[in-house]
Amino acid sequence: MKLLIVEDEKKLRISLANNIPWEKHGIEVVGLAANGREALQWIESRRPQLVLLDIQMPKMNGLELAEAARRIDPDIRCIVLSGHDNFGYARQAMELGISRYLLKPAGDTDILNAVLEAADRVRSELSRRHNMAELHGRWKQHLPHLQELFMQQWISGTFGDDELARRGQELQIGWPESDAFAVAVIDIDAAGGTGTASCPGVDDYPLLQFSLTDIAKESLGSLVWRVFRDGSGATVAVFAAPEGVHPNQLLLHIHTAAVKLTDTAKECLKTTASAGISGTAHGLGQLALLYRQARKSLEERIVHGTDIVIPYRDTGAAERGMLPPVSLEKKFESSVETGHADKAAELVKELLELGATATASAEDVQERLIALGGTVARLIHQQGWTIREVAEDDFDIYAHLSRLKTREQALDWLLRLVNRYCAYLQKERSGTVHETVRQMLAIVDEQIGKDISLHDVAERLFVNSSYLSRLFKQEVGKPFSNYLIDKKMERAKRLLQEGCKVYDTAERVGYKDVGYFSRLFHKYWGVTPGEVKDSSR
The missing domain is CATH 3.40.50.2300 (Response regulator)
Incomplete structure (x- = not known):
């Protein structure tokens, strides 16, 4: 609270x-x-x-x-x-x-x-x-099924512009007048087998997802245009910026609203939720692209952990095509693309098993292997990489799949390929993360003489503070507040040793209250500022 x-x-x-x-x-x-x-x-x-x-x-x-x-x-x-x-x-x-x-x-x-x-x-x-029983009743009564189905098809790229306008008019969906749009995808973090206080059970999961959508409709603020659920049950919120509102202001509003929503979910539903935030785009024709960006950001939970709001970071890779209809093979593609190595491995085993059961033929298993290996190869190229640099010594097998005589050999090769793709993706992600942290460190150095906070840094980077806090600690190894105090205290000691007065030193490291600065300095170094100054004479 x-x-x-x-x-x-x-x-x-x-x-x-x-x-x-x-x-x-x-x-x-x-x-x-x-x-x-x-x-x-x-x-x-x-x-x-x-x-x-x-x-x-x-x-x-x-x-x-x-x-x-x-x-x-x-x-x-x-x-x-x-x-x-x-x-x-x-x-x-x-x-x-x-x-x-x-x-x-x-x-x-x-x-x-x-x-x-x-x-x-x-x-x-x-x-x-948000009583669960009340929400369960509203589930059937207040969600316009046809509108939700239309929005789900829209974000998957099903409609052209002409059909969008026609179908939207038929379903009484008004088009907002806006200069910029953005999308947030919010979902419950995890589902366990029997359920615990922090991890809901599988049976509770659909109702919790619905409850989260209902809470989102009430709490996401005035800039939200539509709130609905996608095919997986996650909450999708489309935001529209009124005329005169800068896209960066829109993103900052979304981050603030999403943090409040996840806080409410924790208090009310007794479980955690996370959100992925897209970039901005002009025109609702880009909605499918914005949804993919937000969904990709949400998948970054695997890197940053749960109970977090994550912004979209473009790594420079080429944009992917429209999201395909949900199927077992597409689930495999999605798992690989987002770096879920364990989930992709499960799906590889299931797909190969299905191929063998259906035909009991080595030729058909090899055909399925070609399809799965081709999926990974296509994803590699979409990222702007080469198959050889990712697959390493497994590259040659692409040209000689007939060498894989058994399903076990095929499975081993695919699992290695998937793991190498995910490891390569993680390495690329780390490079992007480091850039954000470098920006934070530069702001600290620039603003060391001011009363700066993590929230100030977050506003300058147009990112929510919860995400930056976790990201900074993950990369630097200590909380942002501790790092800031370290830098201020080191600079203060250096200034005192150079003969600077205590009052001036406090002001030059961002503390207007000299008494508070002196107590903090003594707690940090074990000596008073005056003792350090006297020892430098």
């Missing part, structure tokens, strides 16, 4: 953030604001479910902020921490639906309990709204 702290008194604001064990109770402090206008910016960008706020603040008082916040997000819960025992304030707070009205100086325990109580109310409301 995400919490925003709004307090104009700096020391109290920092104390509220650092002295109460929020994380221990499942609360994440996503921002600190000094006034109401600054708080509204945090609410727009991070969408916290909880706000702890003061009444008397410059520019906009706490009650005005609470009213404005509810207009942005009706589900948000506010807790007032005020120094004014004023009945008028308290009555107005009740009218605005404020969860609790605390008087300063309230104890940390009282503040924590008030926030946890508001969090419980949020969870209860989510559970009530």
Whole structure:
């Protein structure tokens, strides 16, 4: 559950953030604001479910902020921490639906309990709204089957432009007026055999997928045009940018909305979900392309893990053709293309077994082998690689498939080929990932003298912070926040050793509060800034 702290008194604001064990109770402090206008910016960008706020603040008082916040997000819960025992304030707070009205100086325990109580109310409301039984009933009643089937065929590339317009008009699907479009594909992360608290069982999986779609329709924001499910049951959301909205702003909006959706799924459905985000394109004729990009991004869960929102990164490979109808051979193609080596291996065994069972003929098994080997070869060329560089010493077998005398030999060759393709794909992906991390490191070096955060970096790169956090730790080996402190403390020590004053040093590494800087420096190096400065004389 995400919490925003709004307090104009700096020391109290920092104390509220650092002295109460929020994380221990499942609360994440996503921002600190000094006034109401600054708080509204945090609410727009991070969408916290909880706000702890003061009444008397410059520019906009706490009650005005609470009213404005509810207009942005009706589900948000506010807790007032005020120094004014004023009945008028308290009555107005009740009218605005404020969860609790605390008087300063309230104890940390009282503040924590008030926030946890508001969090419980949020969870209860989510559970009530997305009750499984209610969703199961709405499954049959509120999903227009023909419209969903039309959208599924559209994203698979079935229709031409003329047929799209005709069929869309017949099904009463209005065309949005927009300069740019983008697609998100969101899905439940995993299905286990019997099911656990974090991994749903196979029997629960279809209902959870439907529930996720229903939640998405309510929570993805005003820029979403259509929300439906694809052939696998994943949620597909098509976003349209109004005139004047830059494509990068559209992508940032989608990332924020997708993060909120996955947070809601975790709270309500008691399981995790992930999202893949496409690039942008002009015109709905590119919808099939955008869907493939988003689907490819979602498949990157195999690299980055689950409970994450992943942006599309073009590796420079040629665009693939339209997605084919679902079949066993196409599932094999999709598994190889996205780097799912284990799944592809299972399908290879199944396809070869089917060929042998149907004919009991070595010739027919070889024909199936040619088809599967040809699929891998085509995927290699579509990536812009050569078969020889990927297949290595197995390349020659392409020209001499008759050397594979048994189904076991054929299976071994195909499995090696699939594994080499997936390994090569992983290597290429790593190169793209490193570029993103290099951009992050460059921003840190450039902005080291400012109060920079992971969220600032994410906004500059037009990517959500959850993805960057996991990506950075995976590549650098430590969290972004730890790396940033390391860089700041190393630079601070160097400046002090060069004779820089403590106050100036704090400012040059991005800390306006000298006392806080000194405590952090002492905790990091075991000595005070003054001791380091004195030792350099």
